[in-house]
Amino acid sequence: MSMMKKTLPMLLLATALTGCSTFERGDNIPLCAAIGGVVGGGLGATESAAVAGWGALGFGLTAAAYCWVHGDEDGDGVTNKNDKCPGTPKGTEVDADGCPVPVVVVEEVVVVEPDVVLVVNNLHFAFDSDVVSETDKAELDRLAAALKSEAPDATLALAGFTDSVGTDAYNQKLSERRAVAVANYLVAQGVPQASIVGVIGEGESNPVADNATAEGRAENRRVEIAIDRQ
Template identity: 60%
Template sequence: MSIMRTALPLVLLTGVLTGCAGLQKTDWPTCAALGGVTGAALGATESSAWAGGGALLIGGMAGAYCWVHGDGDEDGDGVPDSRDKCPGTPKGVQVDASGCPPTPEAVVVEEVVVVKEETIVIRDVHFEFDSARLTAADKAKLDTVATRLKQEAPSAQLRVSGHTDSVGRDGYNQKLSEKRAYSVTEYLVGSGVPRSNFVAVTGAGETHPVADNKTADGRALNRRVEIQINR
């Protein structure tokens, strides 16, 4: 029985101190409380009068041991110093499990490629027969083109050129291509495209075919208005 009375206090005290060593310094009140309970129990094994003294003695020892040997958190980031790989982190900075600020993800900046020059080819505007007047169907198609051009920056330069097939006299086709280029331009201006954007309105007649004038399909492709956009 005397051996039990001698060994039991040592076992309980060792258990309390070992447990406190795994806590943080700020947990010393918890260690002191556990030590106090253990001290009271140890004191009571000798005499009920010893319970208070045992609680005070063991509680004080446990609290002090926890403060000296406990794990600290000097930068207050919530990660114990023993695991903190980035000590001295500024207050309020979010950290990961190792106490370090997360590595920011690399920002991928996509390069915007600006096309300096673009040409809109309008082949399905046929005008009235042997005329530069636009039909209702032509106007509906040009409304879509106007919406597209109004999205361009005010600094964009627009060059409009009219083209015909090879049917008819060269001089007549030249004038007709010019009239059609101006007709398209005036409609686009009336639809809200700034007139200042148009820096050239010309007719090329039949001099710049893009298809064979010997076929109906080829001639249809050659009858066109082109709008060149320079940004």
């Protein structure tokens, strides 16, 4: 037996194992291992030992199949044999079948606790505007639904505020218009008008942030709702 024939199994084994180790890193090892087996078989056949060559080829293909069955091409922790969603992007959370786990979005629910005065103070307005934003409408929709189902007898007091830009007189009127706009929106969503016991404007008084910055002024342009569930 020639030196090539003697070293053929070792060469083929090294080729196959190299392929498998690469596959664990996410490369296309089924192809690599198969190529290794074919090359090994070709070398054996070149030595005029057809049986050895075909045996080497069979061994190479077996090694390729082993890598494919036991490997993890996309690195998600699920072997290729069991992976029903191959090619999952790296870092994606998957289930036992290797498929992405659905992301469940949990919407925050407004709960009105009994005997507690709840203050809603995350309603903000654009500069020099009394128009309720789409974001605030969504918040007020959830609030109105909670009030109707959980606290139909609750009373509400609304207060509007502005930043420090403009005269005191102008800001006073603007803060009142903002409070009225929110009150009207709640009534349109089914909150009884009789439950709204106060709608006032506080002007630029009682800021919650620094009026010297744009961010602070944006925080001060707001309406607060005090909800008293009796």
